[in-house]
Amino acid sequence: MQPGFLRSAIVLGLLAWVGPFAIDMYLPALPVIADDLETTIAATQTTLTAYFIAFGVAQLVYGPLADWIGRKAPIFIGLGIFIVGSLACAWAPTIGWLAAGRFVQAMGAATVMVVPRAIVRDLYTGSQATRMMALIMLVISVSPMLAPLAGSGLIALSGWRLIFEVLAGAAILSMILTATQLPETLPAEKRVPVRPRLLLAGMRTLLTDPKFIGLTLIGGFGMASFFVFLSTASFVYTGQYGLSSVQFSLAFAVNAIGFFGASQVAPTLGDRFGMTRMILIATSGFAITALILLALTLAGQDSLAVLMGMLFIGYAFFGLVMAPVMVMALDDHGDKAGLASSLGGTLQMVSGGVMIVATAPFFDGTSLPMVASIALCAVVAATLAVVTLRAAPQTGAPA
Numbered sequence: 001m002q003p004g005f006l007r008s009a010i011v012l013g014l015l016a017w018v019g020p021f022a023i024d025m026y027l028p029a030l031p032v033i034a035d036d037l038e039t040t041i042a043a044t045q046t047t048l049t050a051y052f053i054a055f056g057v058a059q060l061v062y063g064p065l066a067d068w069i070g071r072k073a074p075i076f077i078g079l080g081i082f083i084v085g086s087l088a089c090a091w092a093p094t095i096g097w098l099a100a101g102r103f104v105q106a107m108g109a110a111t112v113m114v115v116p117r118a119i120v121r122d123l124y125t126g127s128q129a130t131r132m133m134a135l136i137m138l139v140i141s142v143s144p145m146l147a148p149l150a151g152s153g154l155i156a157l158s159g160w161r162l163i164f165e166v167l168a169g170a171a172i173l174s175m176i177l178t179a180t181q182l183p184e185t186l187p188a189e190k191r192v193p194v195r196p197r198l199l200l201a202g203m204r205t206l207l208t209d210p211k212f213i214g215l216t217l218i219g220g221f222g223m224a225s226f227f228v229f230l231s232t233a234s235f236v237y238t239g240q241y242g243l244s245s246v247q248f249s250l251a252f253a254v255n256a257i258g259f260f261g262a263s264q265v266a267p268t269l270g271d272r273f274g275m276t277r278m279i280l281i282a283t284s285g286f287a288i289t290a291l292i293l294l295a296l297t298l299a300g301q302d303s304l305a306v307l308m309g310m311l312f313i314g315y316a317f318f319g320l321v322m323a324p325v326m327v328m329a330l331d332d333h334g335d336k337a338g339l340a341s342s343l344g345g346t347l348q349m350v351s352g353g354v355m356i357v358a359t360a361p362f363f364d365g366t367s368l369p370m371v372a373s374i375a376l377c378a379v380v381a382a383t384l385a386v387v388t389l390r391a392a393p394q395t396g397a398p399a
Helices: 003-016 018-024 027-036 041-069 072-090 095-109 111-123 126-140 142-158 161-181 196-207 210-240 245-273 275-298 304-319 322-331 334-362 367-389
Strands: none
Touching (some): 018 041, 018 072, 018 095, 027 041, 027 210, 041 072, 041 334, 072 095, 072 161, 095 161, 111 126, 111 322, 126 245, 126 322, 196 210, 196 334, 210 245, 210 275, 210 304, 210 322, 245 275, 245 304, 245 322, 275 304, 275 322, 275 367, 304 367, 334 367
16 A cells, blocks of 8 residues: 555544544533533434534535635635634533534534545545545544543543533644645646536536435435434433443444444455445345344344444444445546535435434434434435446446
8 A cells, every 4th residue: 555545544534533523522421411401302412413414514615615725725714613613512501502502513524524535536536535435434433432432531520511622622733734744636727616607507417416316315324324323322321221421432432343344344345346236235234234123122122232233233234335335426526526525415414414303302212213213214225225226337346
């Protein structure tokens, strides 16, 4: 592996983890926040919904902006907004203030979702891009494994507000990393001014491309299942199963290991069997596993070991899907990689936010509503994979 390839993956991964850390680090704090701000579980979940929706919508801005002024400037702009939102969260006196702060925080964090993917498309295509995306995910995988534990430690040290102060500091370090380690990958002659007419034409092209929409929503509903898990797991694990915040963090890390571990073998399996075939098999495996878990839960076999084991298997299947669908969705749209990346990210994040809102009224503190929602998302993702990819060529297959 070329040193430059590995270096790019590490730098982009370290930038991209800002967004996931802002989610994962405060998950153990959700029950504490509900008690401290004297609010309900559903109201506390709105802080996640606000984050996901803003995170998605803001990507529509950073994509075209990155195509117009280059890749680095939007990173600085977004991280600056993220710092403001983080400090607003740290000083929030009410749950409404906290939700608003999370909204602002996500408006800034969206830049590190869009721009790194556009940079990958600037530098690589095909299996090399998939391998780069998988390496970035490997760096990001530190977040769900360490961020909840770090959040639990900060809560024990000084309360949940310290989490957001630390996130503001992390964003400052990310700005330094961008300034010193990240080259500009979009030369001036390839930049595209933001013209509403061209922007609308580009969006029309993407929204009427069945392959782009299908691949994006496969990842979107897979991520929506994970967002539902994020919004409910801390209450289920600490309420139904009696885990402490530290024990929840460890249990959460187990599922993350399955997802990110599988993502690292996706490029190899895609080269060997074809990305299309791999996605079809993996989404089917995810759906079957989720349905089995739902059946076991309905039958009363909802022990912590069963829940964790089946989620580990299910999200390992999904780990084989996420990087390939992102790469394949952008492959035919290199001339508008920033816009395609932002629109794809918006559709995926909004899907997650909508699922949290749709399922929140059914959540009763037990695992059943969470498991049922995950199964629904997994079945929809598998169905979309069949509809989108059955007639598609075997991308990445051996010649």
